Amino acid sequence: MTDLLPPIQTTARDDAVLKALAGFVRQEALGPGEKLPTERILAERLKVSRNTVREALTRWEGLGLVERRQGSGTYLKAAVSPDMLHMPLTLAGGNDFAGLMSTLEIRRALEAEAAALCAIRAGKAEIAEIERKLDLMEEAFQTRAGMSSDEDWEFHQAVFRASGNPLFEQIIAAMYEMFHRFWEHPLGVRDFGHASFPYHRTIFNCIAARDPDGARAEALKLIATVEDDLKRGAANLKLSDRR
Amino acid sequence: MTDLLPPIQTTARDDAVLKALAGFVRQEALGPGEKLPTERILAERLKVSRNTVREALTRWEGLGLVERRQGSGTYLKAAVSPDMLHMPLTLAGGNDFAGLMSTLEIRRALEAEAAALCAIRAGKAEIAEIERKLDLMEEAFQTRAGMSSDEDWEFHQAVFRASGNPLFEQIIAAMYEMFHRFWEHPLGVRDFGHASFPYHRTIFNCIAARDPDGARAEALKLIATVEDDLKRGAANLKLSDRR
DNA sequence: GTGCAGAAATTGGTTGGACCATTGAACCAC
DNA sequence: GTGGTTCAATGGTCCAACCAATTTCTGCAC
Numbered sequence: 133m134t135d136l137l138p139p140i141q142t143t144a145r146d147d148a149v150l151k152a153l154a155g156f157v158r159q160e161a162l163g164p165g166e167k168l169p170t171e172r173i174l175a176e177r178l179k180v181s182r183n184t185v186r187e188a189l190t191r192w193e194g195l196g197l198v199e200r201r202q203g204s205g206t207y208l209k210a211a212v213s214p215d216m217l218h219m220p221l222t223l224a225g226g227n228d229f230a231g232l233m234s235t236l237e238i239r240r241a242l243e244a245e246a247a248a249l250c251a252i253r254a255g256k257a258e259i260a261e262i263e264r265k266l267d268l269m270e271e272a273f274q275t276r277a278g279m280s281s282d283e284d285w286e287f288h289q290a291v292f293r294a295s296g297n298p299l300f301e302q303i304i305a306a307m308y309e310m311f312h313r314f315w316e317h318p319l320g321v322r323d324f325g326h327a328s329f330p331y332h333r334t335i336f337n338c339i340a341a342r343d344p345d346g347a348r349a350e351a352l353k354l355i356a357t358v359e360d361d362l363k364r365g366a367a368n369l370k371l372s373d374r375r
Numbered sequence: 376m377t378d379l380l381p382p383i384q385t386t387a388r389d390d391a392v393l394k395a396l397a398g399f400v401r402q403e404a405l406g407p408g409e410k411l412p413t414e415r416i417l418a419e420r421l422k423v424s425r426n427t428v429r430e431a432l433t434r435w436e437g438l439g440l441v442e443r444r445q446g447s448g449t450y451l452k453a454a455v456s457p458d459m460l461h462m463p464l465t466l467a468g469g470n471d472f473a474g475l476m477s478t479l480e481i482r483r484a485l486e487a488e489a490a491a492l493c494a495i496r497a498g499k500a501e502i503a504e505i506e507r508k509l510d511l512m513e514e515a516f517q518t519r520a521g522m523s524s525d526e527d528w529e530f531h532q533a534v535f536r537a538s539g540n541p542l543f544e545q546i547i548a549a550m551y552e553m554f555h556r557f558w559e560h561p562l563g564v565r566d567f568g569h570a571s572f573p574y575h576r577t578i579f580n581c582i583a584a585r586d587p588d589g590a591r592a593e594a595l596k597l598i599a600t601v602e603d604d605l606k607r608g609a610a611n612l613k614l615s616d617r618r
Numbered sequence: 619g620t621g622c623a624g625a626a627a628t629t630g631g632t633t634g635g636a637c638c639a640t641t642g643a644a645c646c647a648c
Numbered sequence: 649g650t651g652g653t654t655c656a657a658t659g660g661t662c663c664a665a666c667c668a669a670t671t672t673c674t675g676c677a678c
Contacts, residue, residue: 145632146433170658181633183426186659187433190389194434195463202659203641210465217466217474220438221549223542224459234540241488245480297477299464303546306462388661413629424662429630445630446670 258294501537
């Protein structure tokens with residue numbers, strides 16, 4: 133009832149260009165890192181102006197699908213297919229403590245669900261991969277006394293990837309990005325993340341045991357410790373970090 | 376240790392244009408629906424070519440921040456601020472059904488958490504607003520026998536807004552378009568959404584009663600019914616909806 | 619004055635051509 | 649090999665013009 137009879141597209145040059153290009157990529161089986169045809173060549177082949185090609189590529193660049201290097205060429209940055217779906221996510225974030233807690237709330241919701249789904253759907257290979265990341269992280273934790281944030285992140289990424297839903301990883305990556313806007317100044321809490329350490333293994337155990345509810349519960353505990361750390365840190369400095 | 380000495384940026388015309396434009400929007404306090412300056416004016420004022428302005432606007436358009444209407448002008452479609460974070464979500468190889476299920480999993484995670492937070496944090500005014508949306512939705516449901524998707528959506532938005540965390544609404548909004556692509560073609564299930572109807576009020580009751588766990592449980596039930604409807608619809612048509 | 623059709627101005631969309639800046643490869647001197 | 653130099657390829661920017669959709673203005677009929 134709302135809007136049948138969609139507006140006819142009398143002009144959609146850029147979209148047509150992108151569709152054609154997606155088809156080309158598919159046909160040539162191009163993968164990430166490989167080089168696309170020159171803008172000039174595309175313009176000539178598709179019978180459109182180079183400017184139009186550029187606008188189309190600009191869109192793909194904005195979506196992170198493609199990278200343009202002046203003097204070199206245009207390269208695929210991710211797998212593209214003619215039937216992709218894009219959902220631009222824009223986060224207007226407060227750069228303050230409240231904003232940080234906001235990202236954690238999202239993370240709590242997603243992390244719990246992803247861990248549960250992972251316990252249901254992960255294959256053996258994926259579980260092995262998660263365990264490998266876990267081992268790496270624990271080793272880094274022993275060696276460098278706590279600062280294992282990179283390996284920590286990779287562990288979580290592996291869990292998200294094994295959840296079978298790519299959106300989890302992508303959304304959390306956005307949260308991670310926002311999180312890192314503050315991470316440079318860890319609020320004075322030096323042993324940040326210590327408390328969350330043991331839960332990584334308990335989460336993994338639940339996943340390996342195919343226990344979704346357990347995995348969800350452990351994930352919630354992990355986030356809770358991070359939240360506590362954060363609140364403690366905020367109480368520590370007590371200075372209003374308005375910028 | 377990781378990446379000091381970042382690559383120096385010798386050219387970043389488009390980014391500069393967008394930054395300037397974001398500053399302009401902020402200074403003029405422009406909101407969604409309002410008109411931006413002409414491309415030609417922007418080009419002149421910023422001392423760049425109109426082409427460059429167009430590439431910049433193309434990026435914003437791709438991100439859904441702006442809408443260009445030939446012959447009319449360029450209009451803001453969402454609130455923009457100089458410090459936004461963009462993270463386009465890409466669902467590869469998605470026939471629409473799989474994509475929709477993916478978004479539903481995200482929605483399940485966020486909806487449950489948001490309802491719980493809402494039960495804890497919503498003020499009286501916000502609860503009243505939610506109830507108003509609920510009444511509107513129920514009225515629309517009675518009148519138009521089921522098709523209450525717009526009002527339904529507004530109810531959920533109100534809940535997200537009252538959760539005290541703007542990220543919930545922003546993330547779900549990114550998936551809204553995909554939901555709507557389906558609402559138009561309800562998969563042959565004519566009474567789509569009927570099953571979820573009663574849970575809207577039970578969710579509200581829990582929120583009003585300050586019962587986070589109850590709200591979470593009811594939200595999960597609601598999503599479960601939507602998932603069931605969807606699976607039923609997919610089973611109904613049984614035709615591979617490759618496009 | 620009102621209403622409406624047609625002209626004119628406005629604005630995004632497209633084109634073609636030119637030139638600049640960076641890259642990378644080939645080449646050369648040492 | 650190392651370090652420059654040259655040179656072609658390629659993305660980045662600019663310009664000027666025109667096309668197409670929209671909006672606004674104008675003038676005529678009533």
